[in-house]
Amino acid sequence: MSIQQIVLASRPKGMPDANTFRIDDVSLPALQAGDVRVEPTYFSVDPYMRGRMNDAKSYIPPFKVEQPLTGGAVGKVLESKADSFAVGDLVTGNLPWATQAVVAANGLKKIDASLAPASYYLGILGMPGLTAYFGLLDIGNPQPGETVVVSGAAGAVGIIVGQIAKIKGCRVVGIAGSDDKVALLKEEFGFDEVVNYKTATNLTEAIADACPNGVDVYFDNVGGEVSDAVINNINFHARIPLCGQIALYNTTEVPMGPRIQPMLLTRSVLMKGFVIGNYQARFGEGAKQLAAWVNEGKLRYTETTLKGFDKLPEAMLGLFSGQNTGKMIVEV
Structure with missing residues (x-):
């Protein structure tokens, strides 16, 4: 055949x-x-x-x-x-x-x-949903009233991260690359604010304006200059789940960026990389909760x-x- x-x-x-x-x-x-x-x-x-x-x-x-x-x-x-x-x-x-x-x-x-x-x-009930669930809750540990920033916010993982953060009582700021995505995230998925990184004249200042109380959790899907700008606004004891670096996947040379370690050190910030396979033993737990939120209308996709x-x-x-x-x- x-x-x-x-x-x-x-x-x-x-x-x-x-x-x-x-x-x-x-x-x-x-x-x-x-x-x-x-x-x-x-x-x-x-x-x-x-x-x-x-x-x-x-x-x-x-x-x-x-x-x-x-x-x-x-x-x-x-x-x-x-x-x-x-x-x-x-x-x-x-x-x-x-x-x-x-x-x-x-x-x-x-x-x-x-x-x-x-x-x-x-x-939402597969790899992206589980990635959002475990990365945000296990590493990010968002608390009510904190500010959660999500890069790649209109992507498969980012949309779910933002909604789970809202379920947990957080202020949620997304970063996306078009005005249509900005409108969709705010109007359909409940993000409090969204920054268009392609039109912002100064991304660090744009994120500061969107996060007047700083950034407590940064769910990093993209890396590169976007992440540099977010980390400039990071709070003491913030957590950074490191999920993806799509801005760097096609580079042919190692790019030179800001040295972020001093800021992570002096502000006692946790940055932890992960892959979804780390949580394989808990997939049942994550899938059950995601399905419940979908059926309750708390998660949209x-x-x-x-x-x-x-x-x-x-x-x-x-x-x-x-x-x-x-x-x-x-x-x-």
């Missing part, structure tokens, strides 16, 4: 482009005991995948050149040689960028699309959906130009 897959054609230097990817026609292998054949219906496209294009040691192995990229996906079981799955089951897991795939069943999880839209299991398997590279590149609001999804 012939299917299509998208492979990493070459490792990018700097920003990836269309030549980074290639669509191949390949044949599927026969199922072995414990395997299932899955047809993906939704693919998740996430910033961390850029790091996997580099041949560098990290918390997750790099993609292999001439092999399909992989990522979070939701799909339907078309054929099964595993007792745990039947034909027609909806599942989520890490799948290759392919129109169909034969994978081991033990890497998949059955989902119930009657509880929430299937794509939500890649977003949005997605940017591109339709068509061949749109996966376009969706990936769109992350770096801010084309997405909320989770970037490709519907096959």
Whole structure:
């Protein structure tokens, strides 16, 4: 049986482009005991995948050149040689960028699309939601009345961080890159204030104006000059969950920025990096609470959906130009 897959054609230097990817026609292998054949219906496209294009040691192995990229996906079981799955089951897991795939069943999880839209299991009820939940609550430890600042606030994780901070009684300030995103975050997602980093003439002053009492928790999704400006406004005993550095993912040289350690030292600030895998043993706890907040109407969500398997590279590149609001999804 012939299917299509998208492979990493070459490792990018700097920003990836269309030549980074290639669509191949390949044949599927026969199922072995414990395997299932899955047809993906939704693919998740996430910033961390850029790091996997580099041949560098990290918390997750790099993609292999001439092999399909992989990522979070939701799909339907078309054929099964595993007792745990039947034909027609909806599942989520890490799948290759392919129109169909034969994978081991033990890497998949059955989902119930009657509880929430299937794509939500890649977003608010999946990796981005859990990232927001554990990063903010475990590291950020927001307290009622504190000011929480979120960079990349209109992204898949940022939108959820801001709403959880509001649930916890905080003043929430987002940082985003367009006036449309500023309006959406304030009007639809309850952010108290949002700064457009692309139009602010002095970002440090703009954040100071939006945070008259300083910054108690900074959820850092982007790094770079945005984070430099936020840290200039950081309070004593502030906490900084370090989640992403998308502003730096495509740099070819190490950029020189402010030396932030003296400020972290003299203000007794905690900065802690994390990846969601650190909390794997507690995923059930996080998913249960996120689902409860969604069902209670306390958490809202949005997605940017591109339709068509061949749109996966376009969706990936769109992350770096801010084309997405909320989770970037490709519907096959």
